[in-house]
Amino acid sequence: MKILVINAGSSSLKYQVIDMETDEMLVKGNFERIGQAGSFLTHKVNGIKRRFEHEVKNHEEAIQFIISRILNRHYGVIKSLDELAGIGHRVVHGGEKFKSPVIITDEVIQEIEKCSDLAPLHNPNAIAGIKACQKVVPNMKMVAVFDTAFHQTIPKEKYIYPIPYEYYEKYGIRKYGFHGISHEYVANRVAKLMNQDIKDLKIISCHLGQGASLCAIKNGKSQETTMGLTPLGGIPMGSRSGDLDPSVITYLIKKSEKPTVGVSITTTTVDKDSNTLYIRSLIQTISSSGRCTLSMHNTSGQTYSNSVELQAGPSTSSCKGFNVPLSQLSPGKWTIKIHYEDNNVTGDTEGEITI
Numbered sequence: 380m381k382i383l384v385i386n387a388g389s390s391s392l393k394y395q396v397i398d399m400e401t402d403e404m405l406v407k408g409n410f411e412r413i414g415q416a417g418s419f420l421t422h423k424v425n426g427i428k429r430r431f432e433h434e435v436k437n438h439e440e441a442i443q444f445i446i447s448r449i450l451n452r453h454y455g456v457i458k459s460l461d462e463l464a465g466i467g468h469r470v471v472h473g474g475e476k477f478k479s480p481v482i483i484t485d486e487v488i489q490e491i492e493k494c495s496d497l498a499p500l501h502n503p504n505a506i507a508g509i510k511a512c513q514k515v516v517p518n519m520k521m522v523a524v525f526d527t528a529f530h531q532t533i534p535k536e537k538y539i540y541p542i543p544y545e546y547y548e549k550y551g552i553r554k555y556g557f558h559g560i561s562h563e564y565v566a567n568r569v570a571k572l573m574n575q576d577i578k579d580l581k582i583i584s585c586h587l588g589q590g591a592s593l594c595a596i597k598n599g600k601s602q603e604t605t606m607g608l609t610p611l612g613g614i615p616m617g618s619r620s621g622d623l624d625p626s627v628i629t630y631l632i633k634k635s636e637k638p639t640v641g642v643s644i645t646t647t648t649v650d651k652d653s654n655t656l657y658i659r660s661l662i663q664t665i666s667s668s669g670r671c672t673l674s675m676h677n678t679s680g681q682t683y684s685n686s687v688e689l690q691a692g693p694s695t696s697s698c699k700g701f702n703v704p705l706s707q708l709s710p711g712k713w714t715i716k717i718h719y720e721d722n723n724v725t726g727d728t729e730g731e732i733t734i
Contacts, residue, residue, distance in 0.1 A: 382399060382462055382464055383467070386508075387509075390413045392409070394406075394408050394409075394443070406421060408448070409433070410445060413438060418432075422454060427454075438507045439510075442514075442516075446515060446672075452652075466516070466520070466521045467558065468524065470491055470501075472495075472525070472527055473491070473492070473495045473528055474527065477523070480523065480524045482522055483522060491506055501703055526560055529556075530559050533554065533603060537554065540607075553608065562584040562604070568598060580596075582595075583595060589618065590619070592617045603621075640663050640719070641662070642661070642727055642728040643660060644715065654706060656705055657701060658702075670687070671687075671689045672717070673716070674716040676714055678711065678712065679711070703733065715731065716729045
């Protein structure tokens with residue numbers, strides 16, 4: 380029995396054909412840059428890697444080309460699709476719904492879509508791969524295998540977060556864990572190499588790569604894992620911080636907030652002789668050059684804006700001021716807003732004038 384295994388990404392599609400009777404991997408390949416210029420396929424059979432430059436717009440076209448390669452008489456591994464017993468799809472998040480691999484149906488696809496909020500970079504791509512296969516090989520049996528399924532044996536007291544329980548009841552917020560396919564394989568492989576029954580073993584499995592997680596396995600079942608609600612939690616990774624004290628975020632926000640300085644409008648003068656509105660403001664104690672911005676609006680929805688550079692002064696500094704042509708302002712009441720900002724501080728003030 381042979382199966383085609385697919386792991387679909389946003390712009391890539393990895394695949395293997397495996398002979399389940401001999402555990403032999405017959406072919407391994409990766410379609411890259413799907414939907415982009417310069418897309419190509421690497422296809423490895425019997426240790427020989429071939430590269431095919433082939434433009435594809437989507438996953439469906441990628442699947443079509445992959446099928447043509449595995450059927451090819453020169454570098455293919457099967458003579459007919461009848462030799463395939465089915466297609467397996469890796470799906471990252473199955474929520475609490477899926478505790479084991481399942482035959483893919485329309486209902487299963489809908490449930491996978493429901494979990495996309497928890498794995499927005501992964502589940503939509505898996506669905507794209509599934510739907511592509513449905514179009515290219517519509518009568519082929521397909522199975523979804525979930526990264527989260529292996530961790531469904533984690534005890535409740537370990538997967539519930541110490542936050543209000545209603546968040547779990549309403550939104551399903553809990554520890555799910557990931558890389559379960561890998562952790563389960565590693566555990567069974569360890570048991571085989573040690574020539575022991577996996578039910579008698581306690582194992583720490585380490586999945587290490589750009590994404591990384593650890594898993595505590597007892598009697599062949601996941602008991603605890605480092606990742607949580609999403610694949611962002613746990614140990615530090617290539618581009619993910621892993622677990623982080625929540626206070627780090629609020630502390631950084633606080634530290635990055637600029638202190639405010641006093642900003643005041645000192646003069647607003649309408650000079651009908653020059654047909655100009657003169658506005659002057661005062662910025663208190665600035666230490667570096669910044670920008671002073673004037674924004675005006677009236678009740679009719681008319682607006683006016685302008686900005687000027689402001690140089691630092693020893694104690695206080697006056698904005699150069701704004702000279703607004705009255706021709707750009709209709710008669711009536713106008714709201715005046717002045718905003719100042721430099722690398723260190725920020726400030727605002729507001730006033731009114733009737734033209």
